[in-house]
Amino acid sequence: xxKVRTRFAxxxxxxxxxxxxxxxxxxxxxxKKDPEGVFILRIEDTDQGRLIEGATDIIYNTLAQCKLFxxxxxxxxxxxxxxxxxxxxxxxxxxxxxxxxxxxxxxxxCFCQEEDIQAQRELAEARGESFIFNDPCKKLSSEEIQSRIxxxxxxxxxxxxxxxxTTSFDDEVYGTITVENSTLDEAxxxxxxxxxxxxxxxxxxxxxxxxxxxxxxxxxxxxxxxYNLVYQSFGWDIPTYIHCPPVMKDEHHKLSKRNGxxxxxxxxxxxxxxxxxxxxxxxxxxxxxxxxxxxxxDELKQAFNxxxxxxxxxxxxxxxxxWMNGMYLRNMDIDTYFELANPYIEKAVSNKYNxxxxxxxxxxxxxxxxxxxxxxxxxxxxPSFDIELYxxxxxxxxxxxxxxxxxxxxELYENLPNWEESTIHDEMMALVEKLGIKNGQLLYPVRVxxxxxxxxxxxxxxxSHILGKEETLRRLDIAIKQLxx
RNA sequence: GGCUCGUUGGUGAAGCGGCUUAACACAGCGCCCUUUCACGGCGUCAUUCACGGGUUCGAAUCCCGUACGAGUCACCA
Numbered sequence: 001x002x003k004v005r006t007r008f009a010x011x012x013x014x015x016x017x018x019x020x021x022x023x024x025x026x027x028x029x030x031x032k033k034d035p036e037g038v039f040i041l042r043i044e045d046t047d048q049g050r051l052i053e054g055a056t057d058i059i060y061n062t063l064a065q066c067k068l069f070x071x072x073x074x075x076x077x078x079x080x081x082x083x084x085x086x087x088x089x090x091x092x093x094x095x096x097x098x099x100x101x102x103x104x105x106x107x108x109x110c111f112c113q114e115e116d117i118q119a120q121r122e123l124a125e126a127r128g129e130s131f132i133f134n135d136p137c138k139k140l141s142s143e144e145i146q147s148r149i150x151x152x153x154x155x156x157x158x159x160x161x162x163x164x165x166t167t168s169f170d171d172e173v174y175g176t177i178t179v180e181n182s183t184l185d186e187a188x189x190x191x192x193x194x195x196x197x198x199x200x201x202x203x204x205x206x207x208x209x210x211x212x213x214x215x216x217x218x219x220x221x222x223x224x225x226x227y228n229l230v231y232q233s234f235g236w237d238i239p240t241y242i243h244c245p246p247v248m249k250d251e252h253h254k255l256s257k258r259n260g261x262x263x264x265x266x267x268x269x270x271x272x273x274x275x276x277x278x279x280x281x282x283x284x285x286x287x288x289x290x291x292x293x294x295x296x297x298d299e300l301k302q303a304f305n306x307x308x309x310x311x312x313x314x315x316x317x318x319x320x321x322x323w324m325n326g327m328y329l330r331n332m333d334i335d336t337y338f339e340l341a342n343p344y345i346e347k348a349v350s351n352k353y354n355x356x357x358x359x360x361x362x363x364x365x366x367x368x369x370x371x372x373x374x375x376x377x378x379x380x381x382x383p384s385f386d387i388e389l390y391x392x393x394x395x396x397x398x399x400x401x402x403x404x405x406x407x408x409x410x411e412l413y414e415n416l417p418n419w420e421e422s423t424i425h426d427e428m429m430a431l432v433e434k435l436g437i438k439n440g441q442l443l444y445p446v447r448v449x450x451x452x453x454x455x456x457x458x459x460x461x462x463x464s465h466i467l468g469k470e471e472t473l474r475r476l477d478i479a480i481k482q483l484x485x
Numbered sequence: 486g487g488c489u490c491g492u493u494g495g496u497g498a499a500g501c502g503g504c505u506u507a508a509c510a511c512a513g514c515g516c517c518c519u520u521u522c523a524c525g526g527c528g529u530c531a532u533u534c535a536c537g538g539g540u541u542c543g544a545a546u547c548c549c550g551u552a553c554g555a556g557u558c559a560c561c562a
Contacts, residue, residue: 011562047562114560130487130558156560174490183488183558191560198562222489222557245491245555252554280497283510287498291509310498313555317496320511330524365523375522395521428520443520451521459520 004037006030006213007206008063008070011044012055015257016062016264018316019217019247022281026244027215028068029282029304040209041073044085046201062264065274067297072209080209085201094196097204097234098157098189106233107189109145110137110158135186157190159230167225172242173309174218179225187226199223203230206239215242242306245285248313255316267321271344271370276325284314294327326367337363344372349379353466361458378451379467382475385452387483395440402445403483408435409446410476413469421465428461449479 006027010020031037041063043056060075072078082088101107117133124131135158140148149155161184168178189200196204206214221243231238246254255261262270267277279295287310288295288303295303329337338359345355345362358376366372377383390402412431416423432442447460450472456463464472 044562118559125486128486132487132558154560158560177489179488185558188560193560195560197560201562217556218490219556225489243490248555254555283497285497289499291499293510312491314498315496317511320497323511326524364525367523392521425520432520439520447521453521455522457522459522461520 002212004031004034004212005040005210006037006215007040007042007209007211008068009042009044009202009205010059011047012052012059013047013257014052014055014058016058017257018255018262018264018267018281021062021066021264021277022247022284023215023217023244024063024068025066025278025282025300026242026286026304026306026309027213028070029301030213030215030242030306031071032301033304038071039068040078040080040083040211041070041075042083042085042205042209043074044198046085046089046195046198058265065268066264066278067274068278085205088201088205089195093208094201094204095190095194098196098200101189101230101233102157104233104235105160106230107157107159108135108138109140109149109155110135110188111140111148111153111155112137132182133185154192156188156192159187159189159226160233161186161226161229167228169224169228169238169241171221171224172240172306173245174221174243174311177221177224184226184229187223189230199227200230203227207231207234207236211239213242214239215244218243218245242309244309245311246313247281247284248315250315254313261316262318269370271368271372272321272325273328273340273369276321276328279328280321280324284316285310294324294331322367329366329369330364334360334363341366341369341372344369345376348373348376353379353468357466358457361462365457375457378453378456382478383452385448389448389452389454390445390483392440392444395444396438397441397444399483401437401441402449403480405435405437405442405445406449406476406480406483409442410473410480413464413473413476416469419465419469421461424464425461446476450475 008024008027010016010024028039031039041059043059045056056074063070070076072080072083074083082091088094098107102109112135120133121131137158138160162181165181166178167181167184168176170176187199188197190196224241224243228238249255249259249261253259257263264274264277268274275296278297279293279300282295282300282304283293286304287308289305289308290303292299292303329340332340338356341359341362342355345358349355349358358379362372362375366375387399387402390397390399392398408431409428412427413424416427428442429439432439435442443460447456447463448454450460450463450467458466467475
């Protein structure tokens with residue numbers, strides 16, 4: 001069996017689309033399922049002048065962050081020619097192949113004017129007819145063709161499509177698809193400037209790079225029969241096709257840059273982990289055989305099976321990603337977590353507080369790194385707040401109950417032998433006992449008083465400990481004064 | 486408009502003719518745990534698989550049609 005070779009062929013647009021990333025993931029997984037499989041990166045940078053500075057770096061960085069390491073590519077080399085399409089263009093290979101295809105009867109020269117064809121098309125559409133271009137140039141004699149070319153007349157190379165019969169292909173996810181040849185347009189392969197069209201370049205590149213599995217979005221489903229006709233004319237092996245359903249923003253729209261939808265970089269900036277993003281998008285449109293949902297990349301390689309890719313579009317659900325990201329955050333060891341979270345903790349909390357301890361209480365609560373800053377804002381800035389906050393039905397707390405609780409806590413805190421968390425805990429519990437109230441009636445008001453927030457990462461005891469005796473007492477004082485008014 | 490593809494709950498989805506009075510997960514809701522929130526635990530959330538026919542003893546599962554949606558029909562990639 002020949003070894004599997006797949007390729008990821010993005011355009012450097014400066015934006016790593018989630019759908020594209022998923023395609024890259026699937027390409028990587030299909031390749032790596034085979035111990036000798038090869039995953040290739042080919043940059044398709046022939047976009048009409050839309051070159052964006054640093055855009056290829058985004059592609060390299062994204063793949064590296066996701067650990068989707070490619071075996072061949074512009075930056076890592078390989079034995080299959082340039083991996084940058086603009087460089088391949090210069091070599092003239094496409095023209096050679098186009099001419100070869102003409103010899104083989106799979107294509108022909110066409111001297112028609114673009115405007116003429118366009119006019120015909122518009123005429124047909126105006127009449128409500130479907131338009132299939134019937135190229136008169138197909139009837140040209142080879143002598144005439146030669147003389148017109150010799151005379152310097154512009155031409156394109158156009159694919160030959162039989163006017164009868166059908167063309168079928170097998171897709172691993174959509175099954176066998178058959179179309180009537182009579183509904184297929186004879187596509188231009190080589191443009192009048194001598195450069196190939198995207199689809200033709202793709203066919204040639206994939207063949208030259210010995211790609212065995214073509215994985216792409218299902219928007220290519222309709223053009224695949226035309227691809228096959230070219231392969232057949234050349235007598236080349238047809239790759240295995242794996243068309244994937246789209247990743248949607250909502251019921252009707254695909255996720256796209258135009259809509260301003262989140263890209264991979266945006267998600268990372270929002271505090272999502274590349275591992276979690278990969279894990280989540282693997283499950284968008286593909287389902288494993290077991291009920292397992294959390295997968296490492298290695299586990300994904302094991303579990304992945306093309307046959308279980310679905311056929312209908314999947315809506316990107318940020319809530320589920322958020323949940324999954326939280327799972328990753330919670331399941332990592334505290335040191336790793338601290339390393340990841342600290343930059344965010346630094347943004348919100350000055351060094352006078354113990355960041356490591358803060359990370360510990362944060363780990364079970366934050367689902368994304370980016371939300372950390374807001375969760376910790378009360379450390380350096382003690383906010384003013386409404387005494388309404390003391391009202392909590394479940395805790396049986398209200399401003400009236402809060403005042404004596406705060407006063408008692410203040411007195412207790414002032415006389416504590418030390419500021420260990422265990423000491424604070426034991427003494428506070430004893431105080432609850434002594435006052436004959438509920439835990440929440442003491443601890444809830446204290447927590448509100450020292451943070452000014454309804455929700456905090458951690459309870460009154462933990463937070464008192466982190467804030468330190470002096471700061472805690474200061475805040476308690478302010479809170480008591482506010483309540484006394 | 487032609488062609489191609491799709492349609493199971495709010496979302497991702499399992500299901501491949503009887504084991505399904507449709508799994509699992511997210512979100513939601515309720516309860517429990519708990520010094521808040523979160524975590525964790527428990528429960529609830531589609532009598533029904535877009536709709537209509539047909540095949541069959543039996544259909545979400547097979548066939549046909551309808552509706553709706555998407556993709557594609559460029560000398561763009």
